[in-house]
Amino acid sequence: xxxxxxxxxxxxxxxxxxxxxxxxxxxxxxxxxxxxxxxxxxxxxxxxxxxxxxxxxxxxxxxxxxxxxxxxxxxxxxxxxxxxxxxxxxxxxxxxxxxxxxxxxxxxxxxxxxxxxxxxxxxxxxxxxxxxxxxxxxxxxxxxxxxxxxxxxxxxxxxxxxxxxxxxxxxxxxxxxxxxxxxxxxxxxxxxxxxxxxxxxxxxxxxxxxxxxxxxxxxxxxxxxxxxxxxxxxxxxxxxxxxxxxxxxxxxxxxxxxxxxxxxxxxxxxxxxxxxxxxxxxxxxxxxxxxxxxxxxxxxxxxxxxxxxxxxxxxxxxxxxxxxxxxxxxxxxxxxx
Amino acid sequence: xxxxxxxxxxxxxxxxxxxxxxxxxxxxxxxxxxxxxxxxxxxxxxxxxxxxxxxxxxxxxxxxxxxxxxxxxxxxxxxxxxxxxxxxxxxxxxxxxxxxxxxxxxxxxxxxxxxxxxxxxxxxxxxxxxxxxxxxxxxxxxxxxxxxxxxxxxxxxxxxxxxxxxxxxxxxxxxxxxxxxxxxxxxxxxxxxxxxxxxxxxxxxxxxxxxxxxxxxxxxxxxxxxxxxxxxxxxxxxxxxxxxxxxxxxxxxxxxxxxxxxxxxxxxxxxxxxxxxxxxxxxxxxxxxxxxxxxxxxxxxxxxxxxxxxxxxxxxxxxxxxxxxxxxxxxxxxxxx
DNA sequence: TTGTATGCGTTATCAA
DNA sequence: TTGATAACGCATACAA
Numbered sequence: 001x002x003x004x005x006x007x008x009x010x011x012x013x014x015x016x017x018x019x020x021x022x023x024x025x026x027x028x029x030x031x032x033x034x035x036x037x038x039x040x041x042x043x044x045x046x047x048x049x050x051x052x053x054x055x056x057x058x059x060x061x062x063x064x065x066x067x068x069x070x071x072x073x074x075x076x077x078x079x080x081x082x083x084x085x086x087x088x089x090x091x092x093x094x095x096x097x098x099x100x101x102x103x104x105x106x107x108x109x110x111x112x113x114x115x116x117x118x119x120x121x122x123x124x125x126x127x128x129x130x131x132x133x134x135x136x137x138x139x140x141x142x143x144x145x146x147x148x149x150x151x152x153x154x155x156x157x158x159x160x161x162x163x164x165x166x167x168x169x170x171x172x173x174x175x176x177x178x179x180x181x182x183x184x185x186x187x188x189x190x191x192x193x194x195x196x197x198x199x200x201x202x203x204x205x206x207x208x209x210x211x212x213x214x215x216x217x218x219x220x221x222x223x224x225x226x227x228x229x230x231x232x233x234x235x236x237x238x239x240x241x242x243x244x245x246x247x248x249x250x251x252x253x254x255x256x257x258x259x260x261x262x263x264x265x266x267x268x269x270x271x272x273x274x275x276x277x278x279x280x281x282x283x284x285x286x287x288x289x290x291x292x293x294x295x296x297x298x299x300x301x302x303x304x305x306x307x308x309x310x311x312x313x314x315x316x317x318x319x320x321x322x323x324x325x326x327x328x329x330x331x332x333x334x335x336x337x
Numbered sequence: 338x339x340x341x342x343x344x345x346x347x348x349x350x351x352x353x354x355x356x357x358x359x360x361x362x363x364x365x366x367x368x369x370x371x372x373x374x375x376x377x378x379x380x381x382x383x384x385x386x387x388x389x390x391x392x393x394x395x396x397x398x399x400x401x402x403x404x405x406x407x408x409x410x411x412x413x414x415x416x417x418x419x420x421x422x423x424x425x426x427x428x429x430x431x432x433x434x435x436x437x438x439x440x441x442x443x444x445x446x447x448x449x450x451x452x453x454x455x456x457x458x459x460x461x462x463x464x465x466x467x468x469x470x471x472x473x474x475x476x477x478x479x480x481x482x483x484x485x486x487x488x489x490x491x492x493x494x495x496x497x498x499x500x501x502x503x504x505x506x507x508x509x510x511x512x513x514x515x516x517x518x519x520x521x522x523x524x525x526x527x528x529x530x531x532x533x534x535x536x537x538x539x540x541x542x543x544x545x546x547x548x549x550x551x552x553x554x555x556x557x558x559x560x561x562x563x564x565x566x567x568x569x570x571x572x573x574x575x576x577x578x579x580x581x582x583x584x585x586x587x588x589x590x591x592x593x594x595x596x597x598x599x600x601x602x603x604x605x606x607x608x609x610x611x612x613x614x615x616x617x618x619x620x621x622x623x624x625x626x627x628x629x630x631x632x633x634x635x636x637x638x639x640x641x642x643x644x645x646x647x648x649x650x651x652x653x654x655x656x657x658x659x660x661x662x663x664x665x666x667x668x669x670x671x672x673x674x
Numbered sequence: 675t676t677g678t679a680t681g682c683g684t685t686a687t688c689a690a
Numbered sequence: 691t692t693g694a695t696a697a698c699g700c701a702t703a704c705a706a
Contacts, residue, residue: 005682005683006684006685007683018686021684022685049684050682052683053683053685055684056683056684058686
């Protein structure tokens with residue numbers, strides 16, 4: 001009662017395994033009636049080709065490995081959705097694995113991909129590349145997503161955090177704010193660093209003489225609340241806050257409003273990511289086409305797997321968009337743009 | 338510059354491939370110095386075992402196939418996170434695939450798993466089991482998650498939609514509501530049907546003489562808005578609404594408040610799922626331990642893969658919890674329980 | 675303790 | 691057009 005193999009089909013059809021293989025794979029050199037017979041027998045026996053054996057023989061698995069860190073809700077589902085869309089369009093399977101923060105585990109995850117996949121999609125914003133880059137199985141093409149630099153060993157897709165942060169700075173300038181606070185993300189995270197540096201630079205350029213205060217955070221809502229409490233307790237001068245992600249911005253927003261501060265009248269607040277909650281709370285933020293990045297990553301990897309030739313630029317920057325909502329303008333928080 | 342194979346290691350170490358295999362896999366019958374030598378050589382050559390060849394030889398891939406439909410944000414990431422946690426604990430890889438609504442594509446996805454994985458996790462709330470159940474490769478153990486019945490061919494994990502819906506009904510009874518509206522999900526979805534039927538039954542039991550109106554929906558926020566507009570336009574008597582999921586409840590909530598209705602004073606509103614937005618809007622809802630279900634599914638599948646014996650009950654019901662928030666009580670919507 | 679040989683399920687090369 | 695057979699990379703039964 002186990003699965004039928006190609007040999008079962010061959011025996012039952014009175015043919016050689018070679019002929020069955022050719023018939024099933026649509027080779028031209030096989031008589032129509034033979035093919036029909038083979039297909040009928042295969043169908044009757046419920047034959048399904050063994051993908052493992054097939055990929056061993058063909059030296060190609062038609063699968064790609066996806067190594068992601070612990071991602072929060074929408075971000076995770078969107079990037080996987082984008083990858084899946086493009087992958088299934090190309091007949092590729094997705095082998096998912098977690099990019100643990102621990103280099104040893106990361107190494108393990110990467111090595112486990114050897115012999116299972118034809119290429120790798122690696123996302124590791126929180127770890128330096130030398131922590132894992134030697135673990136990428138030799139000969140496996142790989143595309144990096146929002147990861148710290150790899151010395152150009154692999155092509156990379158990056159969202160342009162600096163450009164997004166600069167857009168917020170320009171927006172703050174437009175609405176006339178001058179006492180700015182940035183709540184940063186964890187320092188080991190490359191996205192967080194770029195948003196912070198890009199923002200600081202843009203503020204200096206866009207709002208000469210502005211006061212910029214940097215507060216630490218770790219991407220959680222709680223750290224956003226803590227930052228807001230710190231602002232209140234220390235009486236830090238502020239008429240605009242840019243948090244390095246939406247969840248921290250939400251924490252700020254709630255805490256400041258609970259404390260009776262008017263948003264945006266007294267203090268404008270902006271985040272980064274455009275998670276669904278941002279829309280409901282009317283939070284100004286930076287939208288990232290995350291599904292598109294996932295799909296594009298698969299696309300680039302697929303071309304690397306097919307033809308060795310790789311003409312696309314090594315690093316591809318994806319531009320995010322500023323989404324202006326109620327927390328930086330007068331309109332109601334119910335705005336659902 | 339391609340990957341080294343076990344033969345390269347054997348040649349370089351002056352041993353047979355058998356010895357190298359034994360040394361690397363920790364067999365007892367190999368001299369310590371031999372093992373050390375082999376490990377050193379393997380390390381120097383950057384040898385990584387070819388998982389495909391290994392699984393062909395061992396008739397075991399240490400991977401499990403996960404076939405999910407298009408899931409929204411938090412739901413998707415949580416269930417995958419739960420699966421991944423348990424899978425990596427057991428040294429299993431996750432092969433992800435989309436359970437398309439089209440039976441032909443679903444069949445394809447299932448068949449593509451043959452020879453790649455040792456077991457299957459299948460979630461298909463929107464399609465009848467006969468649409469795909471014959472496509473499950475013979476001999477592959479499988480666990481069903483929130484899928485319509487399979488005639489007992491495979492063990493199943495189900496969230497107890499009826500119990501969740503009944504909890505809402507009891508809650509409505511407690512707060513003294515009598516004119517009830519249920520905004521249902523798509524009829525082809527088994528979760529939606531169970532929530533509707535369980536709710537109707539519980540209302541009959543808990544609130545004798547209550548008026549229950551059933552409105553159609555499709556799980557989207559827009560269909561929730563439409564239902565609310567319908568209620569307003571037709572002047573349907575209502576003091577409590579149970580939507581089959583949170584997104585529709587959110588649509589109702591916004592539309593009714595925009596129309597000037599008091600929630601919860603005039604109309605109480607409850608949803609199902611407890612997505613993150615529910616917390617921010619203070620929406621009463623039903624919380625499902627979705628990550629736990631994912632982890633438990635892997636656990637059950639793993640035991641099926643190891644020992645053939647399967648003693649656990651065929652269908653395992655997971656109980657959801659009622660989460661009472663502002664949309665059904667007097668407390669403020671900012672409640673962050 | 676180590677080596678030889680076989681098989682896992684397929685595809686591909688070469689003859690027939 | 692078809693068949694026999696050698697890979698693919700590894701694990702293991704059996705022999706030495």
